[in-house]
Amino acid sequence: MTDTPLLEVRGLNKSFGPVQVLRDVDFSAYAGQVTALVGDNGAGKSTLVKCLGGIYSIDSGEYLFDGKPVSVHGPRDAAALGVDIVYQDLALCDNLDIVQNMFLGREIKSGIVLDDITMEQKAAETLASLSVRTVQSVRQHVSSLSGGQRQTVAIAKAVLWNNRLVVLDEPTAALGVAQTAQVLELVRRLADNGLAVVLISHNMNDVFAVADRIAALFLGQMCAQVSATDVTHSQIVELITSGRSGDLGLRQNGATA
Amino acid sequence: MTASTVGLEKKGPSGEQATLGRYVTNYVAKVRGGDMGALPAILGLITLTIIFSVARPVFFSAANFANLLSQGAAVTVIAMGLVFVLLLGEIDLSAGYASGVCAAVLATLLTTHGFPWYVAILGAVVTGVAIGVVIGLLVAKIGIPSFVVTLAAFLAFQGAVLLLIKGGTIISVDDPTIKKINFDGRFTPLQGWILYGVTIAALAALQLWKRTSRSRRGLAVEPVSVVALRVGSIAALMGVGVYVLNLERGRNILFSQKGVPMVVLLIGILLVIWTFVLGRTGYGRHLYAVGGNKEAARRAGINVDAIRISVFVICSGMAAVGGIITASRQASVDPNTGGSTVLLYAVGAAVIGGTSLFGGKGRVLDAVLGGAVVAVIENGMGLMQYSAGQKFIVTGVVLLAAAGIDALSRRRAAAAGLR
Numbered sequence: 001m002t003d004t005p006l007l008e009v010r011g012l013n014k015s016f017g018p019v020q021v022l023r024d025v026d027f028s029a030y031a032g033q034v035t036a037l038v039g040d041n042g043a044g045k046s047t048l049v050k051c052l053g054g055i056y057s058i059d060s061g062e063y064l065f066d067g068k069p070v071s072v073h074g075p076r077d078a079a080a081l082g083v084d085i086v087y088q089d090l091a092l093c094d095n096l097d098i099v100q101n102m103f104l105g106r107e108i109k110s111g112i113v114l115d116d117i118t119m120e121q122k123a124a125e126t127l128a129s130l131s132v133r134t135v136q137s138v139r140q141h142v143s144s145l146s147g148g149q150r151q152t153v154a155i156a157k158a159v160l161w162n163n164r165l166v167v168l169d170e171p172t173a174a175l176g177v178a179q180t181a182q183v184l185e186l187v188r189r190l191a192d193n194g195l196a197v198v199l200i201s202h203n204m205n206d207v208f209a210v211a212d213r214i215a216a217l218f219l220g221q222m223c224a225q226v227s228a229t230d231v232t233h234s235q236i237v238e239l240i241t242s243g244r245s246g247d248l249g250l251r252q253n254g255a256t257a
Numbered sequence: 258m259t260a261s262t263v264g265l266e267k268k269g270p271s272g273e274q275a276t277l278g279r280y281v282t283n284y285v286a287k288v289r290g291g292d293m294g295a296l297p298a299i300l301g302l303i304t305l306t307i308i309f310s311v312a313r314p315v316f317f318s319a320a321n322f323a324n325l326l327s328q329g330a331a332v333t334v335i336a337m338g339l340v341f342v343l344l345l346g347e348i349d350l351s352a353g354y355a356s357g358v359c360a361a362v363l364a365t366l367l368t369t370h371g372f373p374w375y376v377a378i379l380g381a382v383v384t385g386v387a388i389g390v391v392i393g394l395l396v397a398k399i400g401i402p403s404f405v406v407t408l409a410a411f412l413a414f415q416g417a418v419l420l421l422i423k424g425g426t427i428i429s430v431d432d433p434t435i436k437k438i439n440f441d442g443r444f445t446p447l448q449g450w451i452l453y454g455v456t457i458a459a460l461a462a463l464q465l466w467k468r469t470s471r472s473r474r475g476l477a478v479e480p481v482s483v484v485a486l487r488v489g490s491i492a493a494l495m496g497v498g499v500y501v502l503n504l505e506r507g508r509n510i511l512f513s514q515k516g517v518p519m520v521v522l523l524i525g526i527l528l529v530i531w532t533f534v535l536g537r538t539g540y541g542r543h544l545y546a547v548g549g550n551k552e553a554a555r556r557a558g559i560n561v562d563a564i565r566i567s568v569f570v571i572c573s574g575m576a577a578v579g580g581i582i583t584a585s586r587q588a589s590v591d592p593n594t595g596g597s598t599v600l601l602y603a604v605g606a607a608v609i610g611g612t613s614l615f616g617g618k619g620r621v622l623d624a625v626l627g628g629a630v631v632a633v634i635e636n637g638m639g640l641m642q643y644s645a646g647q648k649f650i651v652t653g654v655v656l657l658a659a660a661g662i663d664a665l666s667r668r669r670a671a672a673a674g675l676r
């Protein structure tokens with residue numbers, strides 16, 4: 001285990017007008033590990049990762065990458081650090097094919113002309129390196145893919161760019177058993193390849209299947225960041241539903257244990 | 258059916274196993290899945306041509322063919338510009354009158370102020386671009402729906418035309434160069450065949466080059482038979498076209514009229530340029546992305562506002578070219594230039610050709626195919642002595658039918674799990 005987290009935020013606050021969605025949140029993610037981010041609906045998980053990805057600006061708090069403070073003011077800043085987010089609402093263009101989606105915004109060109117051949121090759125190589133065998137052709141339109149295949153494309157896109165931290169917002173939410181297993185396997189492989197992976201999920205089986213660490217959000221506050229081996233299933237459920245579990249979690253006055 | 262992992266693995270099954278039969282099966286599946294592409298336009302074109310040719314043999318004459326091209330040219334060019342706007346799911350209702358304004362600018366510069374033709378053309382195009390910038394800014398930066406902005410512009414431009422040509426007079430345009438564009442400019446038969454040869458050779462070379470560079474890198478390629486069939490049928494169609502246009506169509510031996518109209522080359526060049534921009538540049542790719550999923554495009558770091566502004570600039574700029582073509586054909590500009598049916602025909606052309614009104618789907622070629630359908634209806638019904646009223650109704654119905662096909666194929670794609 002490395003001592004400095006690849007990504008760390010401290011005392012992060014975020015409000016939407018009068019509604020404070022995130023309150024003094026601390027969060028860290030380590031290279032080579034899967035950090036599960038759990039919490040009830042509306043706890044602020046998606047908001048937190050959108051702050052990490054520069055989609056939302058943070059009101060206050062520190063953002064450290066590789067131990068050094070950085071400022072992230074937009075998706076481009078996050079991308080420059082090597083942070084990529086696979087959103088809950090997948091953010092793929094239905095009318096484009098797999099290759100076009102994987103390279104969207106970062107197309108390879110020779111002169112002003114798109115180098116479709118190189119892009120197609122690289123996309124195919126990336127999918128092959130992740131042992132993805134479920135898509136028929138990389139020239140298929142995304143509109144014709146199943147939920148699991150879309151998820152795979154979105155994840156492969158994150159890998160293609162040699163990102164260092166990949167955040168997956170509920171990648172298995174809409175998937176069947178077999179596809180869920182495939183995606184989780186892919187998640188594990190990403191971490192084993194040395195990436196820091198943050199996985200948001202409501203499914204405790206998924207969380208315990210792949211996560212090294214678990215961070216639990218309760219009503220916009222971080223109530224625990226623990227190693228997955230140190231807690232039980234029911235402790236996490238308790239943390240999610242009430243913010244506390246035994247000596248873990250928020251105290252009555254709201255401070256973190 | 259053979260292998261199911263085309264193109265994924267480097268040494269995966271590629272060209273060798275992709276047969277013509279398989280290609281056809283895939284195409285049929287695509288059409289059944291709701292992606293009809295250019296099929297309705299091509300079928301419509303064939304059907305209409307047969308109907309009109311039987312009812313009025315003169316329809317199928319060389320003279321009428323040339324007339325049809327010249328008649329449909331302006332609408333086709335305006336439709337090309339509209340394709341860009343439609344790709345984003347927006348609309349430009351002012352494109353027709355924008356072409357009128359630009360034509361009026363052209364005529365005023367030429368005739369009233371006596372500028373040379375190139376200054377007049379530049380003035381018209383700059384006017385179009387400026388119009389597009391204003392519309393684009395209002396839509397993208399202020400956030401007024403394009404429907405409303407361009408509806409307002411539709412009325413305002415109508416007024417602008419009136420003001421420019423001083424309340425309803427007609428300004429004649431008789432600069433010989435401008436008139437060449439779509440009035441009396443024709444290539445000699447020899448020039449026509451040379452142009453034809455160059456075009457077909459370039460097309461074949463491009464297709465072969467694409468195929469070889471793909472197969473050299475181990476990627477899936479189309480079967481040779483498909484490429485040959487495509488190039489062959491285009492060559493045959495265009496060959497017939499050039500042959501017919503090279504026939505003598507003048508009634509008087511002193512005024513020989515034969516050869517490919519110059520406007521055909523202009524449309525061809527615009528088609529090639531815009532097809533290249535849409536299909537082979539980063540800008541084109543981003544345009545499709547914004548049309549398909551604006552949020553995804555934004556997250557990919559694409560400047561969505563810039564793209565939205567740009568399509569209105571292209572649309573109005575192309576409207577200016579359409580205006581020049583109209584002014585050339587009429588040899589004059591009047592308060593109706595760019596008015597009445599021009600906009601509806603142009604939108605109809607794009608949609609009939611297969612461009613979706615919902616954004617994200619469309620090609621510049623659609624405007625040409627759809628433009629041909631619209632021109633054939635207009636011309637054929639004119640020959641059959643239908644009144645203007647009847648023509649409007651039929652064209653309206655055809656536009657509705659095309660929009661209906663568009664909407665239904667979307668539903669079909671959704672039902673087939675494609676969306």
Ligand SMILES: Nc1ncnc2c1ncn2[C@@H]1O[C@H](COP(=O)(O)OP(=O)(O)OP(=O)(O)O)[C@@H](O)[C@H]1O
Binds near residue numbers: 045
């Ligand atoms: N753009 C926004 N404007 C205002 N409030 C918002 C916005 N986005 C989220 N919120 C609010 O912030 C809270 C946290 O939302 P968030 O989407 O982060 O929850 P979540 O933990 O991802 O939930 P889920 O598990 O349902 O995805 C919710 O109460 C939500 O209503």
Ligand SMILES: [Mg+2]
Binds near residue numbers: 045046047088169
């Ligand atoms: Mg969420």
